[in-house]
Amino acid sequence: MNEWVCGVDMGTTTVKAVLMDENGRVAGLAQAPAPPLTVWQGFLTFDAEAHQQIVFDVVRRARAHAGIVPGGVAAIALGSQRATVVPVGPDGCAAGPALSWQDSSGDADVQALAERVGRAFYMDTTGLPPSCLWSLAKCLRLRRECPAFAGHRTRFALLHDYVLSRFGADGLLTDASNASVTGLMDVRSRSWSEPLLNAAGMRQAQWSEIRPAAAPAGRCSVAAAAACGLSAGTPLVVGGGDQQCA
Numbered sequence: 084m085n086e087w088v089c090g091v092d093m094g095t096t097t098v099k100a101v102l103m104d105e106n107g108r109v110a111g112l113a114q115a116p117a118p119p120l121t122v123w124q125g126f127l128t129f130d131a132e133a134h135q136q137i138v139f140d141v142v143r144r145a146r147a148h149a150g151i152v153p154g155g156v157a158a159i160a161l162g163s164q165r166a167t168v169v170p171v172g173p174d175g176c177a178a179g180p181a182l183s184w185q186d187s188s189g190d191a192d193v194q195a196l197a198e199r200v201g202r203a204f205y206m207d208t209t210g211l212p213p214s215c216l217w218s219l220a221k222c223l224r225l226r227r228e229c230p231a232f233a234g235h236r237t238r239f240a241l242l243h244d245y246v247l248s249r250f251g252a253d254g255l256l257t258d259a260s261n262a263s264v265t266g267l268m269d270v271r272s273r274s275w276s277e278p279l280l281n282a283a284g285m286r287q288a289q290w291s292e293i294r295p296a297a298a299p300a301g302r303c304s305v306a307a308a309a310a311c312g313l314s315a316g317t318p319l320v321v322g323g324g325d326q327q328c329a
Contacts, residue, residue: 086104086105086157087110087155088103088104088157089102089103089145089158090160090161091141091162092162093117093134093162093163093164093243094117094325095183096116097115098116098134098137098138098141100112100113100114100138100144100145102146102148102149102156110148110149110150111146111151112148113144113148115137116137117129117137118133118134121180123179124225124228125188125228126186126224127185127186127188128180129183130180130181131169131177131181134181134242135245136310138246138311139311142313143311146312156317157317159250159313159317160319160320160321162322162323162325162328163242163322163324164325165241165261165264165325166184166216166241167184168182168221168222168241169240169241169242169245170225170232170238172237179225181242182225184216186215187220188215188224189223189225190220192223192227193213193220193266194213196213196223196282200279204278209269211264214266217264217266218264219265219267226284235285235288235289238255238289238290240257240291241257241261241265241291243261244256244257244291247319250311250319251302251307252300252319253301256300257290257291257292257293257294258293258295258321258323259273259293259295261323261324262291263324264324267280267285274293275290296320296321296327299319299320299321300321300322302316302318302319303316303318
C-alpha cells in the first residue's frame with residue numbers, strides 16, 4: 084500500500100506542497116510565491132490559471148525532492164485561502180481572474196442584501212456579520228457591474244474548488260470550512276441558503292457541491308498527472324480551509 088500522501092497549502096503569499104506519511108514524517112517539501120495581486124475592474128485579483136500551474140509545479144517538485152515514484156503517492160488534498168472566488172464558464176475554465184479575499188469593493192452590495200433579508204436573519208443563517216471579505220460581496224458587485232457574469236451560466240468556485248477541479252475532481256467541490264465564508268452557507272444544515280441565494284439572484288447550481296473535508300473527490304486526470312508528476316488515477320480528497328487545516 085502507498086504510504087505517502089500529498090498536502091497542498093494554497094496560501095495568500097506562498098503555495099506549498101508536502102509529502103508525508105501517516106505518522107507525520109515529511110519526505111519532501113516545495114514552495115513558490117503565489118501570483119501577485121493586480122487590479123481588474125476595481126477588484127483586487129490574481130491569475131487563477133497561473134495559481135493552478137504553481138500548485139502543479141510545487142507538487143511535482145515536492146515529489147521529486149522526496150525521491151518517491153509517481154505511483155507512490157496514495158492521495159492528494161488541498162488546503163486553501165478562503166473566500167477567494169473564481170468565476171467559471173460552462174467549459175469549466177476560469178472566465179475571469181480570481182477575486183481575492185482581500186478585495187473590499189463589494190461592501191455596499193453585501194450590506195444592501197443584508198438589509199433586504201434582515202441583518203438578524205443573515206447573521207443567524209450564516210453565523211457571520213455581513214462583510215466585504217466574504218465571497219458573496221465580490222460576486223454581487225461583479226454581477227452588478229459586469230453584465231457578462233450576471234446570468235446563470237457563470238458558476239462561482241472558491242479557489243480551492245477551482246484548483247481541485249483542474250486536478251480532475253468530480254466537478255466543483257468544496258467543504259464547509261470553505262463554504263462558510265462565502266456568506267451564503269446555512270451553518271446549521273451546512274448547505275447553501277436558498278433565501279440568501281434568492282436575494283442575491285443566484286441559483287444553488289452556480290456554486291460548488293459541499294462535501295465533508297475527508298470525502299473522496301475523484302481521481303487525478305491524465306493531463307494533471309503529467310503536469311504535476313503523479314500517476315493518473317491518484318485519489319483526490321476534498322480538503323478544507325487553510326486556517327482550519329492548520
